[in-house]
Amino acid sequence: MKLFYSKGSCSLVVRILINEIGIDCEYEAVNLATKITESGCDFLSVNAKGSVPALLLDNGELLTENVVIQQYLADTYQAYNLLPSADNFLRYRALEWLNFITSDLHKSFAPLFNSQIPEDLKDKIFKPLLIKKLDFINKHLEKNAYLLGEEYMLPDGYLFVILTWLARVGLDISNWPLLADYKKKVLAREPVQRSLKEENLIT
Known part of the structure; x- marks a missing residue:
């Protein structure tokens, strides 16, 4: 593979x-x-x-x-x-989050990474759309340690990677304290540390 x-x-x-x-x-x-x-x-x-x-x-x-x-x-x-079997409804909650992250959150970064779009347009239109989605997730974390409750599951790795992009588009994660804490918690996982080291993203 x-x-x-x-x-x-x-x-x-x-x-x-x-x-x-x-x-x-x-x-x-x-x-x-x-x-x-x-x-x-x-x-x-x-x-x-x-x-x-x-x-x-x-x-x-x-x-x-x-x-x-x-x-x-x-x-x-x-x-x-990480992803429950088909007879467990939690599986569909996990897939629900995965689809939200890929279709709503991930796609929101595309115009912000596009150098052909003027910065003032990004600030007025595209960043507010992304901020609204981040606000939604931050609020969700008020009652949840991870996206699906108390345990790390499949969507959490995806959200973590998305959060590493915030600084690249001029957004400070400290504006979302619960997201900032969440990112640190996921970062502390050994498989996450290993993955970042393998791509030379941390030493």
């Missing part, structure tokens, strides 16, 4: 999950600007979408889309502590 990734991007979520479960995996970095991998391969010949993460399975199948890869790995390796 091989994960195609880009340092610090949303593919970090999959690396964290791999380390949470304890799966053996190869990794190959992708330059998203040139679409060339670290081995010199044309990434578009691997994944025509040109995006990461992309997971090449041992049977030759390529799986794309972050949430789908996470669900596949959790189901395949029966990581029910």
Whole structure:
């Protein structure tokens, strides 16, 4: 199994999950600007979408889309502590959060990362939309240690990675004290530390 990734991007979520479960995996970095991998391969010949993460399975199948890869790995390796089985309604709460993070929160960063959009437009329109979503999650954490209660589960790794992007778009996480505490708590997990070190994001 091989994960195609880009340092610090949303593919970090999959690396964290791999380390949470304890799966053996190869990794190959992708330059998203040139679409060339670290081995010199044309990434578009691997994944025509040109995006990461992309997971090449041992049977030759390529799986794309972050949430789908996470669900596949959790189901395949029966990581029910991270994603409950289908007979447990909590599974659908986990998927609900995963979909909110990918479709609402993650997508809110796209215009803020776009250098073609004027900064004043980002400040007036796009940042307020993101702030509203962060306010919602911060309030949710008033009564929850993690997104789904007292235990770390699949959506928490995804939210953690998203929170690492805030400084890059000029937002201070200290404006959301509960989110700041939450980020520290997730950061303290050994699989998260290992994943960050593997991508040289911390020493």
